[in-house]
Amino acid sequence: MSSTASTTLSPLYPNVKLVPRLNTERGGADHGWLKTFHTFSFAGYWDPRYMSFGNLRVINEDRVEPTEGFGTHGHREMEIFSYVVSGELEHKDSMGNLEILKRGDIQLTSAGTGIRHSEYNRNNRSTVHFLQIWAEPHTRGLKPKYFTRHFTDEEKTDKLVTVVAPIGSEGVKEEREGSGPAPVQSNVTLKSTILSPGKSVEHIFPAPASGETQRKGYVHVIQTSGYNTKAAKGSGVRVNGGLELSEGDGAFAWGAAGEKLQIENVGSTPAEVLVFDIE
Numbered sequence: 001m002s003s004t005a006s007t008t009l010s011p012l013y014p015n016v017k018l019v020p021r022l023n024t025e026r027g028g029a030d031h032g033w034l035k036t037f038h039t040f041s042f043a044g045y046w047d048p049r050y051m052s053f054g055n056l057r058v059i060n061e062d063r064v065e066p067t068e069g070f071g072t073h074g075h076r077e078m079e080i081f082s083y084v085v086s087g088e089l090e091h092k093d094s095m096g097n098l099e100i101l102k103r104g105d106i107q108l109t110s111a112g113t114g115i116r117h118s119e120y121n122r123n124n125r126s127t128v129h130f131l132q133i134w135a136e137p138h139t140r141g142l143k144p145k146y147f148t149r150h151f152t153d154e155e156k157t158d159k160l161v162t163v164v165a166p167i168g169s170e171g172v173k174e175e176r177e178g179s180g181p182a183p184v185q186s187n188v189t190l191k192s193t194i195l196s197p198g199k200s201v202e203h204i205f206p207a208p209a210s211g212e213t214q215r216k217g218y219v220h221v222i223q224t225s226g227y228n229t230k231a232a233k234g235s236g237v238r239v240n241g242g243l244e245l246s247e248g249d250g251a252f253a254w255g256a257a258g259e260k261l262q263i264e265n266v267g268s269t270p271a272e273v274l275v276f277d278i279e
Contacts, residue, residue, distance in 0.1 A: 235265070
């Protein structure tokens with residue numbers, strides 16, 4: 001993907017490049033027990049154009065039916081976090097952790113040298129809707145670790161809140177549970193907002209990595225109004241005064257230090273949006 005600027009999609013900040021990743025273009029499948037979308041190549045979906053974006057490797061938007069789930073399986077050398085939108089997700093792993101995650105919860109596993117875990121919807125009535133996100137670690141051979149954080153809707157309403165950030169960043173604590181962003185061993189930061197109609201938030205691009213001229217970003221509008229494989233609908237936002245996205249849509253972004261991503265809710269209902277900052 002080219003990072004050349006486009007004034008058509010980003011008139012407010014013409015030096016920022018935006019490339020849409022529409023809901024209809026995502027990979028995915030309906031397995032009955034699991035309905036899933038893949039922003040990047042994953043499982044049976046493969047597209048050489050969408051293998052990763054910097055250290056960001058996976059954004060899967062999953063819905064798991066009652067009493068179903070992912071059986072015990074292994075991971076290593078990957079940072080894996082779950083962002084729960086609705087319902088209940090049971091996480092159980094080889095480190096002895098067992099927890100039921102609910103809306104507003106973020107669970108982060110730093111797989112390091114290797115862990116095994118399962119993820120189930122033990123609720124017999126309601127589907128669980130969550131985003132499964134993977135990032136490649138900046139350091140290999142680390143001891144596996146487990147973290148959880150909780151952010152209320154009120155905290156995120158009309159504010160862009162950092163919910164996951166690299167270890168060593170401001171406000172990041174290496175505690176299993178606690179306040180502030182979940183710590184990740186990767187150069188990826190995740191921010192979240194619930195935007196009211198007419199409201200907007202801004203993300204400012206930090207300085208790029210050494211030797212680079214631009215920083216990467218990714219915007220994703222969560223499919224909060226229901227499963228939809230067709231053209232995106234529901235809540236709508238406008239990015240940098242040009243590109244319009246609805247639920248399930250996303251956009252790749254590139255910008256120099258100090259450039260901005262402005263996200264404005266141009267619909268009639270609240271929009272839940274994730275913003276990734278990628279070194």
